[in-house]
Amino acid sequence: MNPLHQDRLRIVKWPWVLALLAIFAVAVALTLANGWQAHAREWLNLVVRWLHIIYGVAWIGASFYFIFLENALERQGVRAELSGNIWAIHGGGIYYLEKYKTAPKELPRYLHWFKWDAYLTWVTGFLLLIIVYYADPRTILLAPGSTLPGWAAIAIAIASLVAAWLVYVGLSSTQLLYRPALFLLVGGVLVALAAYLLGQVFSGRGTFMHIGAMLGTIMAANVFFVIIPSQKKLVRAAQRGEALDPNFVAWVQLRSRHNNYLTLPVLFTMIAHHFPMTYNNGANWLILILLFVAGVAVRHFINVTEKEHHKTLTEGGAMPYLLVLAAALLLGAFYLTAPRQSPEAQGQPAVTFAEVQAIIAAHCQMCHAARPTQPGFASAPGGVVLETPEQIVGYAQKIKQVSVDTQYMPLMVPGVPPMTPEQRARLGAWVAQGAPGP
Ligand code: HEC
Known part of the structure; x- marks a missing residue:
């Protein structure tokens, strides 16, 4: 076994691949025979999203673990060829690991590589972009009211990943x-600028997701183009009994450290679509930066704490101020995203339920029904059904949140005129008046 080529593809056996393809073909045939396209898209979304999370957890989890090893290595009193060793207990067993400065004199038969989780996180992430955003760019990728053609939106989206x-x-x-603090500053300004520019074209949600995808692309490409090739170099050099240039090693470590600091910001963008208050906001680029800096500060705190694990909190510079900084930034974002009382909502005459029902029927029900009439929707999005008076009254606070405070609903529907500010104000006034039913 060549230590250069130890990876998971060795488990691929053709009969199993054919069986998987056959199952996929049955799903496609069922879909076509029954006109289940929208339903199938939901399932594709589910399966790919599930895989994306699984690979992402495996990638970032392994990355956190190896960063921890590096940070916490015992470097005193180890053999000359080692940079350190570490003892750990997990899952009922005690482990002992040694890290070599370069490579052992003789390479082991099996060398475990960590790369497929990174690649497949990116691949499944890109498939998700296609399923959720590019398949229907007018619904959630483009800013409401945008006249840009769908293909142009997709071209900008993909160009943003390459440009990043x-x-x-x-x-x-x-x-x-070689000046990490300055790099962070320049990087942060560029991310804010990118968020601002994308926000001119994309919806808030599309903007946040693409900033996350841009940073995720940088991370995955760092693994593909920098980290893995340099590891191959390391193994080849070891096979030939040569040493690697220490400058080269330092360079790779810096690049890999970027990935480490990007993890928490990217994880935020992965969950951001659940939180319209963060992205449906004129200053969403600012909110994003506040949360990103908080994430980087927390990651730095973790790194420092892991390095100083042998010190007590009082003697070590475990930098709790970084946590305070992160909390203060979150407080800033909390304040900036708070609902503002819109001037139209004040002094509104009493709103009747019939009026609210009519607005919901015209702007929401095509999607938010047990059986949506809007093409492409197989079931009520987010499980939110707004058909009966009880349902509408029950969702009153949510309705205000999504269509008055953040205005992220309704999504654009071709042929339906956009919701007017007056209609939004009426919905807001209805909730302010205690959301009376019929
Ligand atoms: C074109 C289809 C469409 C229309 C029209 C639409 N929605 Fe939605 N709505 C969605 C989708 C898709 C989601 C799920 C978004 C997501 O995954 O975050 C959603 C989610 C929601 C949620 C759940 C948000 C959450 O945080 O869980 C609420 C509440 C909601 N919509 C209310 C409304 C209201 C009120 C209207 C009308 C003013 C409306 N929607 C119009 C498609 C639509």
């Missing part, structure tokens, strides 16, 4: 790479 990587590579090839 190119700009990052450009920055990393300058001296900035």
Whole structure:
């Protein structure tokens, strides 16, 4: 077994691949025979999202673990060829690991590589972008009211991923790479700028998701183009009994550290679509940056704490101030995203339920029904059904939140005129008046 080629593809056996393809073919045939396209898209979304989370957890989990090892290695009193060792207990067993400065004199038969989780996180993430955003760019990718054609939106979206990587590579090839604090500052400004620019074209949700995808692309490409090739170099050099240039090793470590600091910001963007208050907001680029800086501060805190694990809190600089900083930034975002009383909502005459029902029927029910009439929707999105008076009254606070405070609903429907500010004000006034029923 060549230690260069130890990976998971060895388990691929053709009969099993054929069986999987056959199951997929049955699903496609069932869909076509019954006109289940929207239903099938939901299931595709489910399966791919599930895989995306699984690979993402495996990738980031392994990455956190190895960063922990590196941070917490015992470097005193180890053999000359080692940079450190560590004892750990997990799952009922005690483990002992040694890290080599470069490589052992003789390479082991099996060398475990960690790369497929990263690649497949990216691949499943990109498939999700296609399923959720690109398959129907007018619904949630484009800003409401945008007249841009769908293909242009998709082109901008994909170009943003490529541009992120190119700009990052450009920055990393300058001296900035060796000045991490300045790199962070420049990177942060560029992310804010990108969020602001994308926000001119995309919806808030589409903007946040693409910032996350841009950073995720940088991370995955760092693994593919930098980290894995350099590990192959390391193994080849070890096979030939040569040493690697320490400058090269330092360079790779810096690049890999970028991934470490990007993890928490990217994880936020993965869950961001649940929180319209963060992205349906004129200053959403600012909210994003506040949360990103908080994430980077927490990650730095974890790194420092892991390195100083042998010190007590009082003697070590475990930097609790970083946590205070993160909390203060979250407080800032909490304040900035708070619902504002719109001037139209004040002094509104009493709203009758019939009026509310008519607005909901015209702007929401095509999607938010047990059986939506809007093409492409197989079931009520988010499980939110707004058909009976009880349902509408029951969702009153949510309705205000999504269509008055953040205005992220209704999604655009071709042929339906957009909801007017007056209609939103009437919905807001209805909830303010205690959301009376019929
Ligand atoms: C074109 C279809 C469409 C229309 C029209 C529409 N929605 Fe939605 N709605 C969605 C989708 C899709 C989601 C799920 C979004 C997500 O996954 O975050 C959703 C989610 C919601 C949620 C749940 C949000 C959450 O945080 O869980 C509420 C509440 C909601 N919509 C209310 C409304 C109201 C009120 C209207 C009319 C003013 C409306 N929607 C119009 C498609 C639509």
